[in-house]
Amino acid sequence: MATASTVDRVSKLSGLRADDFPEEGLLERMPHVRGKLTPNEPLGDHTWFRVGGPAEVLFKPVDEEDLAYFLAHCPIDIPVTVIGLASNLLVRDGGVPGVVIRLGPQFSYIKVEGAMITAGAGALDLNVARAAQASGVAGLEFLCGIPGTIGGGLRMNAGAYGREFKDIVEEVHVLDRSGQRRTLYHDQIGFAYRHTGVPEDNIFIAAVLQGEEGKPDAIQDKMREIQKSRAATQPIREKTGGSTFANPEDDPQKRKSWQLIEAAGCRGLKIGHA
Numbered sequence: 001m002a003t004a005s006t007v008d009r010v011s012k013l014s015g016l017r018a019d020d021f022p023e024e025g026l027l028e029r030m031p032h033v034r035g036k037l038t039p040n041e042p043l044g045d046h047t048w049f050r051v052g053g054p055a056e057v058l059f060k061p062v063d064e065e066d067l068a069y070f071l072a073h074c075p076i077d078i079p080v081t082v083i084g085l086a087s088n089l090l091v092r093d094g095g096v097p098g099v100v101i102r103l104g105p106q107f108s109y110i111k112v113e114g115a116m117i118t119a120g121a122g123a124l125d126l127n128v129a130r131a132a133q134a135s136g137v138a139g140l141e142f143l144c145g146i147p148g149t150i151g152g153g154l155r156m157n158a159g160a161y162g163r164e165f166k167d168i169v170e171e172v173h174v175l176d177r178s179g180q181r182r183t184l185y186h187d188q189i190g191f192a193y194r195h196t197g198v199p200e201d202n203i204f205i206a207a208v209l210q211g212e213e214g215k216p217d218a219i220q221d222k223m224r225e226i227q228k229s230r231a232a233t234q235p236i237r238e239k240t241g242g243s244t245f246a247n248p249e250d251d252p253q254k255r256k257s258w259q260l261i262e263a264a265g266c267r268g269l270k271i272g273h274a
């Protein structure tokens with residue numbers, strides 16, 4: 001269900017080979033931040049598929065202020081890529097040049113007020129669904145089946161079982177490449193099928209999600225149903241991309257992605273560790 005464009009974008013960014021990354025060069029150009037900057041960090045430890053070469057530098061900001069400061073002072077010629085759980089990314093063995101940002105615990109908060117939920121972009125979709133259920137907020141059950149973060153879900157307009165982020169997002173908070181914070185309301189987000197029109201260099205830091213009043217037991221039942229159906233149709237505990245490709249909208253025979261993959265003889269195709 002995810003789009004290939006994400007993968008393409010990272011592939012393009014990853015044109016360099018790991019041993020092309022100089023040992024020190026980039027670190028010396030990094031602003032002084034409170035968070036952790038790690039050179040040549042293997043991304044395989046941070047991706048759903050457990051594959052991928054190193055980030056030239058991995059940055060884990062400690063909070064929003066730290067991230068904003070970093071963006072404001074990181075030289076503009078250095079590419080910046082943000083990742084969530086990386087369940088929609090296939091990182092090349094060549095790694096990712098520039099800085100890869102991973103949002104940590106300070107970005108994983110979930111606050112419930114009535115039927116409105118504010119979640120940090122690092123919060124897991126599953127945890128947001130659970131928090132909604134515990135507080136009797138209905139309409140967010142589909143999040144329990146998506147193995148990602150709120151940030152990744154916003155970028156992808158992720159969805160399942162007839163609902164997607166578009167249906168629950170009231171507003172989002174972003175930092176742009178210069179570290180400026182902005183609020184974007186629903187109609188400014190440009191939601192489309194597994195795509196959001198927010199500029200690629202904007203980093204989501206939080207979202208305000210709207211549900212509706214519901215009964216915790218009924219919400220729980222719906223989540224169980226979703227998880228049961230997933231377990232029956234998709235081996236979600238495997239490191240598989242089987243369900244992650246966006247279905248083409250313009251195939252004359254209206255074939256689904258898996259049918260095209262099979263027709264191309266690519267079922268089970270393996271290159272390196274991918």
Ligand SMILES: Cc1cc2nc3c(=O)[nH]c(=O)nc-3n(C[C@H](O)[C@H](O)[C@H](O)COP(=O)(O)OP(=O)(O)OC[C@H]3O[C@@H](n4cnc5c(N)ncnc54)[C@H](O)[C@@H]3O)c2cc1C
Nearest residue numbers: 084085086087088148149151152153155158159160203204
């Ligand atoms: C087994 C399996 C099942 C899946 N099922 C579904 C499904 O039912 N429906 C569905 O829609 N998808 C599905 N996916 C795809 C994937 O889980 C979703 O796209 C998910 O929302 C990705 O979230 P993530 O945090 O892992 O994002 P990542 O994969 O880390 O990143 C995805 C994109 O979002 C960007 N991004 C991540 N965080 C931020 C941020 N804070 N700010 C700005 N950009 C950001 C990244 O740069 C990248 O472009 C599935 C994937 C797997 C492996």
